[in-house]
Amino acid sequence: MKQWLMILYVILGFSLYGCGGSSGGGNSHTQASLRVIHAGADAPKVNILANQSALVDGLDYGESSGFKQVASQNYNVKVNAQLPDQTTPTVLTEDYDLKAERNYSAIALGSVADNTLEVLVVENADSAVASGYVRIQAVHGSPAVPTVDVYVTAPGDDVNTASPTLTLSYRQFSDQLSVPAGDYRIRIAPEGTKTVVFDSGTVPLASGTDLLVTAAPNVYGGNTTSPVVLVAASGSGASVIFDQTTGADLRAVHGVADAPAVNVVLNNSATPAVADLTYLNESPFLQVPAGTQDVTVNVPSLTTDVLKDVPVPLEQGKFYNAIVLGSVDASDAFDIELLPFEEDRRKVATEAKVSLVHGSVSAGTVDVYITPTADISSASPTISNFAYKQTITGVGLMPGEAVISVTPAGSKTVAIGPLTVNFEGGKLYGAVAQDAASGGAPLGVNGFDELN
Structure with missing residues (x-):
């Protein structure tokens, strides 16, 4: 501490x-x-x-x-x-x-x-900002990015023939710039080059707009090539401006214990986005366009889709998991379905960040304990009444060793665990509670990131 x-x-x-x-x-x-x-x-x-x-x-x-x-x-x-x-x-x-x-x-x-x-x-x-004008002040706030040239131009202007509006190194900020209200495009390139590493696309700026714009590290989803985003602070709050190519990140997870390998298809593409995904496995994060993605899940050897055109809305700059859950067994009440959820993946140095999913059709509602030792006899659940298909994300834990135990709700009988984990600050820990490979007990987890 x-x-x-x-x-x-x-x-x-x-x-x-x-x-x-x-x-x-x-x-x-x-x-x-x-x-x-x-x-x-x-x-x-x-x-x-x-x-x-x-x-x-x-x-x-x-x-x-x-x-x-x-x-x-x-x-x-x-x-x-x-x-x-x-x-x-x-x-x-x-x-x-x-x-x-x-x-x-x-x-x-x-x-x-x-x-x-x-x-x-x-x-x-x-x-005050002059009528008909906007005012912008820029700050270089990304320590890993060297000195840059900033181009603030009309949307259609060719950056190759433009002169830099500003040149800034880390921690430098500009004077305030007053320009006529209208549509602008902000591009950033390493100093002395025309190699654009950030391109805002068209940004409409209304008369009276007064912004302090900080180029900050890009820790968001949907774009691994642009090193920065723009945090545009007005007098009342802030919004994040992404590179115009930024979409969202989507990861597929196979969570149906009695199902064979599956393909995951986006927007009826002829080529699967994920092929032959087996139980207790997940795909890498896929960068996809923001907006609604229609997700189809099929078994390669069958002609009928397991799930067809399930709409999954995705916001720009965010991370999502799409977990196939349920059971093939027609005698139970758990139909196969898609569970999409947003995941908080910003790494914070002062905490370990945990995301959990209840994906076991056999477990029922459970309590989750995260305790200093395996003894939960006098402990209260960290997460109470965690039900099938419920998700949590971005739960911060203090760095250090802790024990995860999962019990039926209201019970102290451990069904999953105890699992000892050395939680480290600045790292991500994810898990889906799952049945055994053929269904039912013994219950276990499909771990992601540091739990993989």
Whole structure:
């Protein structure tokens, strides 16, 4: 614990840098504005208090608090880290003097794992955006990406004949740029090259738009070639702009104990996206277009599809699993069906992240225990009444050794486990509770990632 607190103390120490622009001229002569932007890809959620009042609660990666108007005065600021054991230790207490008619954007940058996370504060004068114009300020916030040229052009302009709008290295930020409202395209290339590594496609910017845009590490699904996303912070929040080629990631899982190998077909393609997938196995993540994918599951030796054109909606930048569950046995009540669910796969250095699926047709409703030892006699379930087809994802656990035990709901009789796991911060652990290969007991798990 002491090690993590020291890391977080270093992470969240504020350094003031500044000059530039505004939140839109909304401050009185006695007020300042402050917002916090989370661009630390492996950092936990944070709470921030100013003079004992909550300023930000549970701010996650890719989010912004939006501007909070506060009296211009000295503030005692506390930063609390949200840890998986439900504690929120104060890791920083400092005083800051916020000036009237000034806006402060505190941006978390860097990496917890590399002990490089810090907060960069950009200070701007408060002024309104001119009518018919938009205002943009850019920040290079991706530590693994070298110095880049940024092109802000009309959507149809050829980048090969364009001059860079900006050149920025890590932690540098631009002045605020005022341009006429309209459609724009943002492209990023290594300095001195035309090799585009990020392409926003067409971005419509309405009159009065005022954005601080941070190029942050891409830890999202659907694109492994673009190293960054753009966290576009307005006065009220933030949105993530993806490279225009970004889709979603989809993984297929065979969870039918008494079924043979299957093919998984997307959108009636003549070629299976996944071929000959056997029980207790899963495909790699497949990058597919965002939108609705029609999923068909068939057995190669049969002419009738097991599942036909099951619509699965997929959002840009997200990860999904599609698990084939049920039983071939017509005498039971478990028809074969597709269970799609979104998975939280952002790695956080201060926690191990767990995703679980109940896929056993024989187990009934269960309780899941995650305990320091195999003794659960006096323990309460970590997850109670976990029913067939239920999923959980993104459950954070403190790093260290723990024991997983699964029992029938309300019982202390272990049906799966006990399984001892050394949970490591910054890693993912996934499992599907399943029947034996021929169905029924002994029950077991199909493990993913660090449990594979």
